Amino acid sequence: MSNAFVERSLEEVRFWSRIMKEHSLFLRLGFRCEDTQLIQEANGFYALFEQIESKANAYTPGTDPYTIKKFNEEVHLAVSHIWVFKRKVLGLILTCQLPGANNFPLLVDHVSREANYFRNRLEELNMGRLEPLPDAIIDENVFFLRIMADHAKFISHLLDPSERKLVEQANNFSQEFDTLLFQAKDLESMRPQSQTLPLLDQFLDQNKVSVKSLRDFKKTARDLIEACRIKSIIHPLLADHVFREAEHFLFIIDMFENSLTGAATAKPAPLAGP
Known part of the structure; x- marks a missing residue:
């Protein structure tokens, strides 16, 4: 355990605890007014992760x-609890026990996947279990490409249908990131033979171009929403969140x-995904 462990841990907790806090808010906003127990639980998680963020x-x-x-x-325990909450909410939606609520099933699954990712990162840090x-x-890109594809779908569905140009752009990004995800999954299934320096370098270059565009x-969407220049039901904080x-x-x-550049000129060393 070293200063590098401390710095990496704090980076992860500061970023993801804020994300978990905001997930609590977004879920609460999507519940019906009569869902008082779920609203109370979401508020509790918001307060919990706000405390964790401040401590970090x-x-x-x-x-x-x-x-x-x-x-x-301590954070791992909190994340495990919010993961259980999110999966419970997903189950209620998929069994039609929250008719009229405004949380998409895919969104709830999405935020639970991020909680599980955060939980795994904390385990890896504490155990010193570093992936080559x-x-x-490959693993980090498979995870985040799916996250980006989901974001494009959410934006498309939360924009007002009359914002035809922006909806079209969001749909195009959805298709683009679905394609990138399939390519990443192909690279994943071809490993270890696919894990050559040229292929991985091209893989990162291609993904970087698309992620920059998204x-x-x-x-742009965030700035337009904050300025009330487009029609949507996207909360300004959600727009900033996905950005x-x-x-x-x-x-x-x-x-x-x-x-990867260092690995090309030196002996490869194990490195965990950020």
Whole structure:
């Protein structure tokens, strides 16, 4: 355990605890007024992750690693609980027990996948279980490409139908990222033979171009929503939320590209996905 462990842990918890907090808000906004128990649970998770976010922001890279290890365990428990809550909500929706509510089943599944990802990251950090770089590149991209494809679908369905041009753009991004995801899954099934430096380098380059385009589209949509210049039922915070996740994916791709460049000139070393 080292300062690198502390820094990586704090980066992950600061980013994802805010995401979990906002998920709680978005779910609450989608419940019916009579769903008082679900609303109360969502509010409780919002407060819990707000506390975790504040605590994470109070720590520094110089904090004792064992303190951060215990903190990660505390966060892991909280994330496990919100994952269970999200899956419960998904079950209620799919069994038609929340008629008239406004949370898409795919959205609830989406936010539960992100909670599970966060939980796994905390386990990997605390156990020091690091994936080899080629595996990390493929696994992280498979996960985030699906997240980006989902985002495009949500944007398309939450824009007013009269915003025909923006809806068309969102649908195009949905198809583009579905295609990229299928390509990533193909690369995944071909490993380890597919894990050559040229193929992985091209894989990252191609994904980066598309993620940048989607990031820019999300930024434009966010700015237009905040300025009340387009018609939609997208909460301004949700627009910023999906923009930040695209930025995070680009950060991960950049880290992988830098690591891959180093791997081309030095002995390969294990590296966990960011």
